[in-house]
Amino acid sequence: MASLETRERIIATAARLFAQYGYHGVSLRQIAKETGVQASLAQYHFKNKESVFRAVFERCILPINHNRINKLDQLTRHEAEGREISLDEIVRAFVEPTVLVARERGTSGAFYAQLISQITNDPQEHARRISHEFTDPIARHTMAAMKSFFGESDQEILTWCYLFGVSAMLGAISRTGRARLLSGGSCDPDDTERVLSILVPFIAGGMRAVLAAQPKAPGVAKSKRRQTKK
Amino acid sequence: MASLETRERIIATAARLFAQYGYHGVSLRQIAKETGVQASLAQYHFKNKESVFRAVFERCILPINHNRINKLDQLTRHEAEGREISLDEIVRAFVEPTVLVARERGTSGAFYAQLISQITNDPQEHARRISHEFTDPIARHTMAAMKSFFGESDQEILTWCYLFGVSAMLGAISRTGRARLLSGGSCDPDDTERVLSILVPFIAGGMRAVLAAQPKAPGVAKSKRRQTKK
């Protein structure tokens, strides 16, 4: 087997195992064994566990971020051409790529979703480093796209709303079986369009309600803000 | 040192370590060492790692759940006495106890918050068992209190909204430093009243927006639903 092929196979196995058992729940030996290679070979291709995890997460997050940026930039272009953009459209642009990947069949998508879920709210150093490198830039990009709804000065509310939105999305993509269980079977986590049709208005509506509940900032003229209704 | 005292000290150390490094990131030996006892003593008090984790999580979740039930039942009583209850009040009743514990000073509250965050979206067996035992009952209790806002038949939307709300709360209590970082310092995660004043309308407003976006169920008379406005 060619070297590059082996590397790829190790990454695919690692994605599955890290998603299932978490960073510390998996050993390099286990990854090598389930890939069908020797442990020392995994250590030849990646020198340690963290670099395997980085490779896996990079594989997971790059296409999602690419997709998110494309959708956001497309909305920005439409706006420049005069069409009015709704907050719902921006929210959909930032949650849809992840939700779709999470429900892909026959790919590592479900594992990727679980990795994102693990990294996002984990306080550990290795998780913070990865989140900072791979997800902070796209966070800023998304927040910039939402900024005119929040008023230029309101970085605090914008940030909290973004973080609450991202977290809500994690509830939609993590495979705990809890939605089915608590709903008595009426929730179908695999029906992505249905999930998005609830998740998107939840996040966008939540943001609008927060804005409506805040006392208006004195220095910001009303005309400088976009309206928040659909 | 008395036996019960030692047991308690082990639990306190374990809470800190599990919160910091996750279930697989901690060994019994490490817990024992940092408690200042022999490893075999930890194995005398708890027979294995999972039972230590269970003891820690139980310690963490019982007072929070107790507080949540009290607040919800108080609202139900007020409603029986004729006062109209808002969705915001119910949401606050279910997020406030956790957010307050998460920001307590001088207790294990911050660690407890991180444990809840770990358990909630983790697909692993040990996490699912604990979540099922300790958090599903309170989830059903909370959803029952929200039911009249959603219509009796709409278990699906109610469940998704509850899960999105819980996840959004996790974004508010996990200590990743991301809020401060992305906001350029204007977010203060330790200002609990401020965080709640954004989190509560976010969740309640999200739920209202989801309800508003759904086509009305044909069999449910409008009079059977509570109004969803504040």
Place this chain on the structure above:
DNA sequence: GTCTATATTTAGATAGAC
């Protein structure tokens, strides 16, 4: 690039002395 072999640590768990 892939393998065997091995050095070194650390893990979970138990037996038995006090």
Place this chain on the structure above:
DNA sequence: GTCTATCTAAATATAGAC
């Protein structure tokens, strides 16, 4: 209840043959 001692399994990591 607390300790020492120890078993067994598994981890990371490296050296060196092919």
